[in-house]
Amino acid sequence: MTDxxxxxxxxxxxxxxxxxxxxxxxxxxxxxxxxxLMLYPLLWLLxxxxxxxxxxxxxxxxxxxAWSLDAYFRGWNGLRTSFGVFFTNSFIISIxxxxxxxxxxxxxxxxxxxxxxxxxxxxxxxxxxxxMLPYQVTLIPQYVLFRQIGWVDTFLPLIVPKFLAADAFFIxxxxxxxxxxxxxxxxxxxxxxxGPWRIYWKIILPLSTPVLATAAIFTFIWTWDDFFGPLIxxxxxxxxxxxxGLRTFTDSTxxxxxxxxxxxxxxxxxxxxxxxxxxxxxxxxxxxxxxxxR
Amino acid sequence: xxxxxxxxxxxxxxxxxxxxxxIWQQDGPGYLFLLPWFIGFxxxxxxxxxxxxxxxxxxxxxxxxxxxxxVDNYVRxxxxxxxxAASMRVTMFxxxxxVPLKLAxxxxxxxxxxxxxxxxxxxxxxxYLPSLLxxxxxxxxxxxxxxxxxxxxxxxxxxxxxxGPSWISNxxxxxxxxxxxxIWQFGSPxxxxxxxxxxxxxxxxxxxxxxxxxxxxxxxxxxxxLLTPVVFFNAIIQTIxxxxxxxxxxxxSGGTGNPINSTLFYTLYLYxxxxxxxxxxxxxxxxxxxxxxxxxxxxxxxxxSKYWVHYDD
Numbered sequence: 349m350t351d352x353x354x355x356x357x358x359x360x361x362x363x364x365x366x367x368x369x370x371x372x373x374x375x376x377x378x379x380x381x382x383x384x385l386m387l388y389p390l391l392w393l394l395x396x397x398x399x400x401x402x403x404x405x406x407x408x409x410x411x412x413x414a415w416s417l418d419a420y421f422r423g424w425n426g427l428r429t430s431f432g433v434f435f436t437n438s439f440i441i442s443i444x445x446x447x448x449x450x451x452x453x454x455x456x457x458x459x460x461x462x463x464x465x466x467x468x469x470x471x472x473x474x475x476x477x478x479x480m481l482p483y484q485v486t487l488i489p490q491y492v493l494f495r496q497i498g499w500v501d502t503f504l505p506l507i508v509p510k511f512l513a514a515d516a517f518f519i520x521x522x523x524x525x526x527x528x529x530x531x532x533x534x535x536x537x538x539x540x541x542x543g544p545w546r547i548y549w550k551i552i553l554p555l556s557t558p559v560l561a562t563a564a565i566f567t568f569i570w571t572w573d574d575f576f577g578p579l580i581x582x583x584x585x586x587x588x589x590x591x592x593g594l595r596t597f598t599d600s601t602x603x604x605x606x607x608x609x610x611x612x613x614x615x616x617x618x619x620x621x622x623x624x625x626x627x628x629x630x631x632x633x634x635x636x637x638x639x640x641x642r
Numbered sequence: 643x644x645x646x647x648x649x650x651x652x653x654x655x656x657x658x659x660x661x662x663x664x665i666w667q668q669d670g671p672g673y674l675f676l677l678p679w680f681i682g683f684x685x686x687x688x689x690x691x692x693x694x695x696x697x698x699x700x701x702x703x704x705x706x707x708x709x710x711x712x713v714d715n716y717v718r719x720x721x722x723x724x725x726x727a728a729s730m731r732v733t734m735f736x737x738x739x740x741v742p743l744k745l746a747x748x749x750x751x752x753x754x755x756x757x758x759x760x761x762x763x764x765x766x767x768x769x770y771l772p773s774l775l776x777x778x779x780x781x782x783x784x785x786x787x788x789x790x791x792x793x794x795x796x797x798x799x800x801x802x803x804x805x806g807p808s809w810i811s812n813x814x815x816x817x818x819x820x821x822x823x824x825i826w827q828f829g830s831p832x833x834x835x836x837x838x839x840x841x842x843x844x845x846x847x848x849x850x851x852x853x854x855x856x857x858x859x860x861x862x863x864x865x866x867x868l869l870t871p872v873v874f875f876n877a878i879i880q881t882i883x884x885x886x887x888x889x890x891x892x893x894x895s896g897g898t899g900n901p902i903n904s905t906l907f908y909t910l911y912l913y914x915x916x917x918x919x920x921x922x923x924x925x926x927x928x929x930x931x932x933x934x935x936x937x938x939x940x941x942x943x944x945x946x947s948k949y950w951v952h953y954d955d
Contacts, residue, residue: 375754376761382751383768386826390775392794393784408797456679465672475679478687482886482936484912484929488697488922489690492704512682519679544671573777575889580917591779595893598783606787613780624774628767631774635830636837 397611404606420615423608427596429585431612434593438572441506441589445571446564448510449518453563454556456513457522458548462534472523478516483576491580505581506574510567518563521634525559526552562634565627569620590616698927703920715927726928728903729911732817736907737884740824745876748828752835753865766833773829781823782893786810789819810894813904820890820905831876838872839865870951878943885936888913908932 391410397419399412407413424431459465460472494505513519529552537547553560578589588596594616597609624631673680698715700708719726751769755762775781788794791808799806809815842865850860866873888909891899899906899914912932916925 372759375757375759379751379754379759379765383765386772387768389784389788389794390771392788393780408794452678452682455675455677459672459675463672463675465669467669468672471676474683478683480882480936480940481687481691482882482929482932484886484909485694485933486687486690487694487929488916488926489693490686491916492693492922493685493690495704509682509686511678512686513679514682514686544675548675569774570777573779575779575892576913580913594779594783598786598893599896609783610787613783616780617775617778620775620778624767624771628770632766632770632833635833 393610394614397607397614399607401605401607404610419607419611422605423597423611423615426605426608426612427585427593429588429593431590431593431615433586434588434590435615437503437587438589438591441503441578442568442571444503444507445510446567448507449513449515449567450560450564452511452513453515453518454522454553454560455548456519457526458544458552460519461523461526462547462552463544475516475519479520487580494581500581501583501587502581503587506571506577510571515567518567521563522556522559525556529555558630559634561627562630565623565631566634569623572619694926694929697923698930700923701921702923702926704922705920708923711923715924716931718924719927719931725903725906725911729899729906729908732899732904732906733885733908735817736821736824736887737881740821741877741880741884743821744825744828744880745831745873747825748831748876749835749869749873751828752832752839753861755832756836756839766836769832770829773827776823776827777889779889779893782890785819785823785890786894789815811901813901816894816901816904820887820894823890824884824887831880834876835869835872838869842868867952871953874943874947874951878940881939882936885909885932 388410392408395410395412396404398415398417399407399419400414400416401419403413456475460468460475490505491500494500499505499508533551533555534547537551542550573591574589575591575595578592579595582588582592585596590612594609594612597605597612697708699711699713701711701714702708755765759765772781789809790796791806791811793809795809796806807815809819846864846868847860850864855863886909887907891905891907891910892913895901895905895910897910897914899910908928909932912925912928915921915928
């Protein structure tokens with residue numbers, strides 16, 4: 349992948365070598381500068397969470413003068429309810445959402461990508477239109493509905509929609525991937541008497557682990573980060589997610605325990621960061637491929 | 643064995659039921675696989691959409707039944723609601739500045755990276771990280787701190803002897819801190835630009851530079867035209883995202899949209915009306931105006947796209 353752009357510079361043979369070297373140094377300089385500028389706030393946050401409390405507002409450096417875990421202990425129990433509860437809640441909601449999204453979206457995507465039935469094109473177009481729909485348009489009736497059936501103050505309004513493939517983006521992502529799987533495989537299986545369900549289960553799903561993993565990871569991260577849903581549906585502190593916990597922290601402490609707040613902020617980013625470290629290739633490819641489908 | 647049955651059943655000429663069986667055999671599996679999506683589509687999307695359109699013509703406080711109000715909500719919005727006007731101004735300002743700047747950064751860095759730089763995967767990952775983390779409440783909290791009066795930005799400015807204001811509590815700058823936060827997350831459009839740049843055939847550049855076209859000219863005559871489909875895609879996605887943005891403004895202003903409504907995003911105002919004042923009818927009307935705005939923007943982009951988006955094939 350580095351070959352192609354190299355050719356370009358070879359062709360411009362008039363440009364002397366020293367100029368190319370200089371350009372390369374300048375480019376790297378720019379990129380390194382930009383990286384530092386962009387990552388500085390994150391590193392500062394990390395450092396602030398390990399700093400002694402009195403140093404947080406006096407230092408702009410990213411290396412604390414003394415390391416301390418105090419803020420983490422203070423923050424963990426900084427509210428009436430421990431952050432352990434918030435983390436558990438966030439994990440329950442996120443993992444249930446992952447299961448729901450992967451199941452429901454892959455079922456729908458299989459139908460759109462592989463099965464022949466009347467009205468398929470219309471349903472597919474409608475599905476794509478929901479991608480553009482601002483969630484505010486359905487928000488209030490959904491809230492009224494969930495309130496009527498007694499689901500407010502439970503996790504259900506946050507989880508059940510995922511089992512109904514409400515995240516059209518992932519259906520779209522999977523349709524694109526399923527279409528790339530050779531149809532001969534389906535046809536061979538059909539010859540052997542396999543029905544749609546067996547083809548879906550035994551052929552399509554096993555061959556689609558990259559896209560299923562991408563959907564799972566993005567679902568986890570987006571659900572983990574979700575603030576609006578929990579904000580309107582969860583009112584009891586024992587049901588709070590990490591994001592609601594952080595928000596309550598910023599309100600209730602009245603700017604007193606910044607160390608604890610920063611420590612919990614760092615902890616809340618850890619799961620996302622772990623996914624980033626483990627799967628960044630998959631995430632980046634996922635973005636690049638869907639982005640190309642216009 | 644079942645396949646055999648399927649093939650022979652219609653020819654056997656079983657009357658009446660066979661029509662339904664054929665329909666079932668042809669369409670049944672598709673609709674079965676779509677069943678969860680159908681329930682969601684009708685129960686959570688289409689149904690609520692219709693219902694919210696109805697509610698937008700009512701006064702509804704969640705406790706008593708909706709009272710028909712005709713076009714009152716819409717009239718009030720456009721004639722007698724300074725907060726609506728403010729939130730519209732704030733949101734438009736945010737969209738108009740954050741989206742082009744974000745895309746410009748994304749494209750600039752993508753082009754720099756596409757020169758066959760060593761360490762591309764590392765740079766790409768580093769620039770992508772803020773996009774991945776940025777939606778979090780934790781980042782909004784961090785931002786509030788960075789741009790506070792005694793925050794990180796002013797620490798740096800003080801090195802040069804400049805005494806910076808408290809950026810987030812100054813209505814002249816507060817919205818800009820949110821725009822900077824949006825630009826900071828240029829990583830995901832950058833990745834899409836990179837993928838697009840890869841698709842441009844290298845021989846076009848070779849031919850151009852043999853003809854003596856400068857790099858600057860090559861950018862305007864080759865790169866940008868061939869990249870317009872990607873620009874188009876990114877612009878639409880990012881604009882819709884910008885319209886929907888909620889969390890940063892909520893956290894940075896403590897849910898108020900202050901100072902003096904300078905960070906009162908449209909979505910934040912809608913939230914206040916719905917869940918702060920329980921004016922569900924009015925909030926529904928706000929939601930439909932937002933939908934109309936997004937729809938008009940999208941339609942406009944698609945209609946004008948044939949004049950500036952370059953599609954080969």
